[in-house]
Amino acid sequence: MSKAVINGLLIGGTAVAVFPLLWMLSVSFMVPGEASSLPPPLWPSRPTLGNYHELFARAGMGRYLLNSLLVSSVITVLSLAFNLMAGYAFAKLRFAGRERVFQALLGGLVIPAQVAMLPLFLLLKYLGLVNSYAGVVAPAMATIFGIFLVRQYARGIPDDLIEAARIDGAGEWRIFVQIIMPLLTPIMVTLAIFTFLTAWNDFMWPLIVLTGQEHYTLPIALASLSREHVQDSELMMAGSVVTVLPVLVLFLALQRYYLQGLLLGSVKG
């Protein structure tokens, strides 16, 4: 009895969680106007790829997709490199002021990113980086959260291993690349997915810094499209599918790492 209730509730909850996503997919294949009929149709009567064709051929969706891929990938690679190096240094290298610098960084976690946005815009404007990919990438090249995550993980690496390599005459850079990085692979994967998803889904900063259409990322393009095409539900749903599908697939493929990172980042204070 309680078994039926629990599983029933789970099925119900899952239906509510997933239904909007499935319907988005379904409506994206409908012919223009079909979604605006009553009762709201669940399935396309004559499935068509017309909306996708329209998006890519005329609305420039291909360009935005590439922009998003480019920006998110560059952010992921750069911030991964910088956060790994810094996290490793905080965990395993001894230097004066280590604890103090790290505490100061953690203190920065309480400051919402939006506080920095207005001066950041001015800074990038004077650097000539407004409305460029670099303007989106620059502030995301390192994160306190990423450094923290790497540090927590790297503390588990035995000091002897690094010591032994030093005695054998390996340089610090070589130790980092050949010994440390392979040991950090799990946290690298986790952090990479996290960073990529965050960069892909980011809305406010790209909205501020990207003023010209040619540099738009998908969320910005979709928001501006949806203001022009308020009535074209089918077209907008196709746009949403293009925006959501890549991250959803990435998450489904690598969810083990993603969920792990979520717990590492939040439970471990």
Add this chain to the structure above:
Amino acid sequence: MNTQRTAWLFLTPALLVLALFFLIPVLAAFALSLTDFDLYALADLRNLRFVALGNYWELLHRPLFWSALGHTLYFVVIGVPLSMVVSLGAAMLLNSPLARMKPLFRTALFAPVVTTVVAVAVIWRYLFNTKYGLANYSLGLIGISPVDWLGDPRWAMPTIILFAVWKNFGYNMIIFLAGLQAIPADLYEAARIDGASPWRQFRHITLPMLAPTMLMVSILTVSGYFQLFAEPFVMTEGGPLQSTVSVLYLMYEEGFKWWNLGSASAVAFLLFLIMFAVTAVMLRASRQRGEA
């Protein structure tokens, strides 16, 4: 000596980025908030004037600031507890020994979290469309007349809250799930032998054991919900009748629509102070309860 230098070489790129693109801008935001930086100053810095706390003083006299703060608090005060209850409920269902196919349910319930706000907001706008939306159609079937979800000032914020809870509950669900799994099973065993009802088990075992997780989740959620922006931007553009203008929405319009960067910085700083105060109060309250 050698490791000292190596360490700083390893730290420099990240610290440089954080200093240049975060720390200095945050400090500059405070300085900026004390000036009348506007379109004229943007064109020529010589037009910049120091106004001390003038921006703050003006904001406190602007009805729009108070209503934006009110909407944000509405979103936090209703949205956070609702989101926590849904997250905890889902986590408890998933944690039940009777639940089947847990990985499948877990993944599906989590899916909305990884989606892009703008894209799923577009879907919700369609589902809650007054004329063609499924929400009103379903209500119509049970005889309830259509609600103008996003067009009625009374309903726009509740609709956005529902959307936010749907979008975000999976995140906290995973954290709660880990917290629940850490509770020793013998505690429940002992309670069952003593004849405690499920409700008493929940109140006297689950809730106290989850308290630290609960505190952390609520602080994270509160600070996340204070940063409401994309949802009203995409779903309602702050309307109808500015009923969904949040503090960040106000900051965005003030700064990047009207180019009053000084006044917008003051908005950002006030939001920061409020978030900081609320978090501090939550921490203190939980500590006192812990000692009692």
